[in-house]
Amino acid sequence: MASSSSSSSTQVKKITLKAADGKHFEVEEPVAMEMETVKSFFVGNEDAMKDMVVPLLNVSSEHMPAILDFYRNHSEFRKRTPPPPAEEVKAFNEAFLENKSDEQLMEMIMAANFLNTKELLNFLTEAAANRIKNKSVEYVRAFFGIENDFTPEEEARIRAENEWAFDGLDED
Amino acid sequence: MTNVENIPYELMTLILLKLSVKSLLRFRCVCKIGYALIKSPSFISTHLKSHNNEDAHLVVHNFEYRFIDDSNYPFEYSLFVDKTLKDLSYQVLDSQFPIHGELNGPYDGLFVVWQREYDLIYLCNIATRETRALPKCRFGYPHIYGCGYDPLSDGYKLVFLRLFSLEDGSNYSLDSHVSLYSSDNDSWRYLQVSELRQYFCRYYSC
Numbered sequence: 001m002a003s004s005s006s007s008s009s010t011q012v013k014k015i016t017l018k019a020a021d022g023k024h025f026e027v028e029e030p031v032a033m034e035m036e037t038v039k040s041f042f043v044g045n046e047d048a049m050k051d052m053v054v055p056l057l058n059v060s061s062e063h064m065p066a067i068l069d070f071y072r073n074h075s076e077f078r079k080r081t082p083p084p085p086a087e088e089v090k091a092f093n094e095a096f097l098e099n100k101s102d103e104q105l106m107e108m109i110m111a112a113n114f115l116n117t118k119e120l121l122n123f124l125t126e127a128a129a130n131r132i133k134n135k136s137v138e139y140v141r142a143f144f145g146i147e148n149d150f151t152p153e154e155e156a157r158i159r160a161e162n163e164w165a166f167d168g169l170d171e172d
Numbered sequence: 173m174t175n176v177e178n179i180p181y182e183l184m185t186l187i188l189l190k191l192s193v194k195s196l197l198r199f200r201c202v203c204k205i206g207y208a209l210i211k212s213p214s215f216i217s218t219h220l221k222s223h224n225n226e227d228a229h230l231v232v233h234n235f236e237y238r239f240i241d242d243s244n245y246p247f248e249y250s251l252f253v254d255k256t257l258k259d260l261s262y263q264v265l266d267s268q269f270p271i272h273g274e275l276n277g278p279y280d281g282l283f284v285v286w287q288r289e290y291d292l293i294y295l296c297n298i299a300t301r302e303t304r305a306l307p308k309c310r311f312g313y314p315h316i317y318g319c320g321y322d323p324l325s326d327g328y329k330l331v332f333l334r335l336f337s338l339e340d341g342s343n344y345s346l347d348s349h350v351s352l353y354s355s356d357n358d359s360w361r362y363l364q365v366s367e368l369r370q371y372f373c374r375y376y377s378c
Contacts, residue, residue: 129191
């Protein structure tokens with residue numbers, strides 16, 4: 001995990017999160033509170049904060065470090081004055097997605113949905129859309145793991161309705 | 173690759189909402205559920221709302237009088253390629269507008285094109301490249317009109333307001349007609365709204 005560079009004399013409160021496979025992650029409170037699911041766990045239950053372990057049943061420990069890294073960096077981007085240059089944010093985002101398979105991306109989308117964090121979910125769904133936007137119908141079926149349930153005649157008819165939408169696609 | 177059972181429908185919808193209309197028209201072929209989703213009014217209206225601002229472009233309508241040769245189109249539609257207008261090059265949109273006329277809009281994604289010389293009105297959706305000629309309106313040119321999406325009927329409505337002056341001997345009065353076009357049944361309805369006379373009088377006096 002990336003270490004917090006803003007460590008000062010004041011002790012930052014930590015919250016322990018437990019991934020689906022039982023692995024524990026100690027996370028600084030403000031970072032943990034980026035996740036609505038974690039936040040709602042503590043609402044009206046302030047006393048429980050110190051030692052309670054928050055179970056995250058739908059998030060695999062494989063993705064936890066990357067997800068936490070995203071929250072740390074993006075919350076820092078939001079707070080910084082003047083705001084960071086667009087290239088810096090873009091560079092972080094591109095590095096974040098590098099070497100992530102389609103399957104890993106989908107798993108992280110589901111994790112972001114479970115953690116109820118709009119910013120991450122928005123970012124990841126945008127990334128998934130970018131991977132398929134100029135692709136063929138066959139590629140998209142494979143991407144989502146969808147079986148074609150149209151007859152060849154039905155499919156040909158729908159294609160014919162908007163022939164122009166099939167021009168200028170990327171190679172699969 | 174990924175397994176469909178793992179991807180909830182709602183998350184697939186979130187991904188599809190980020191795509192362009194061109195991609196969505198193509199992906200209607202993916203499967204029956206996808207087809208129904210992409211065609212559904214709620215998806216279309218959410219998609220329109222989420223893309224409305226970020227995809228803002230300026231459509232320019234050029235009007236040129238060319239009396240020399242009737243075969244020349246006096247109209248041209250174009251789109252500035254660079255949103256910030258630092259680069260003033262533009263893309264001619266005429267392939268997306270098969271007809272030419274007075275352009276208004278967009279109203280919830282649709283343009284209204286009016287060919288006054290033939291009294292013909294078209295609704296054009298540039299994104300899907302669909303154009304529909306409207307049936308003729310009984311009352312001809314409106315003085316004011318508006319257009320928009322009606323979620324109740326899941327279609328577009330076009331409202332025409334027209335003012336008539338009535339002369340009866342020395343008495344002079346105004347009458348008004350409202351014509352309402354609905355895209356779901358592709359027809360006009362005609363209403364007489366007497367209160368509108370008041371409105372028109374004020375409208376013309378200011």
